[in-house]
Each structure stands twice: as structure tokens, then as C-alpha cells.
């Protein structure tokens with residue numbers, strides 16, 4: 001009886017997936033070190049946030065990590081949330097915003113301690129790692 005070959009094509013998918021997951025885990029490790037990481041393709045000079053493993057321009061995998069907490073962004077837009085999606089009800093009210101760093105943009109929240117009347121489009125802001133309950137982390141924007 002001839003041995004059946006094992007159909008292992010799926011491992012190619014798994015390998016790619018695990019690589020991808022591992023790089024996402026690097027993002028979480030960096031949060032624990034106070035860094036909010038993005039990636040940049042050195043060949044195309046395109047930056048990605050949320051971080052991308054592969055460059056969507058050249059399809060290469062040379063993307064390098066960099067720390068966005070060292071940079072200053074400009075507040076492009078913001079909105080005060082009085083109703084939130086399921087799971088965020090206890091956080092209300094909170095302010096979502098987009099920071100423009102020039103070569104990339106970042107979507108997130110403005111720190112709750114920033115007074116509403118001090119928030120102005122065009123103001124300079126920085127991203128900071130924020131500690132949540134139960135060892136969870138996210139990031140928030142604060143005035144630069």
C-alpha cells in the first residue's frame with residue numbers, strides 16, 4: 001500500500017500567522033516598557049500604525065519598529081463620546097481623537113484628566129502608555 005502524503009499546506013499559513021502574532025506580542029511587550037510602537041518600511045519610508053508586519057507598498061518584510069512616544073503629533077480631530085460600544089459603557093464619557101504625526105496617524109483616546117475646554121484642533125500632543133485594571137494596558141494622548 002502506498003503511503004499517503006500528508007497534506008501539510010496549511011502549515012504555511014500557520015507559520016505566517018505565528019510570525020504575525022509574535023510581532024503583535026512585541027507590541028504588547030513594548031507597552032509594558034512604556035513604549036507605543038509603530039513600524040516603518042525602510043525601503044519605501046512608509047510608516048504604519050497600527051504596526052504592520054509587511055509593507056503594503058513593496059510587499060517586503062523589512063519593516064522596522066520605532067517608538068511613537070518620542071514624537072509629537074498634532075490633534076487632527078476629536079469627539080466626546082457620551083454613548084459607547086458594548087464593553088466601554090463604564091468608561092463614558094471619554095474623548096476619541098486622531099493625532100497626525102506627519103507620516104502616520106494614530107487613533108486613540110485623550111487622557112480623561114485633560115480638561116475639555118483645553119482641547120483644541122492643532123494642539124501638540126504625545127502618546128503615553130496608560131495602566132488599566134488587571135495588568136491591562138492601553139495608550140492615551142496628553143498635551144505635549
Ligand SMILES: [Zn+2]
Pocket residue numbers: 041042043044045046055056057058059060
Ligand atoms: Zn516597502
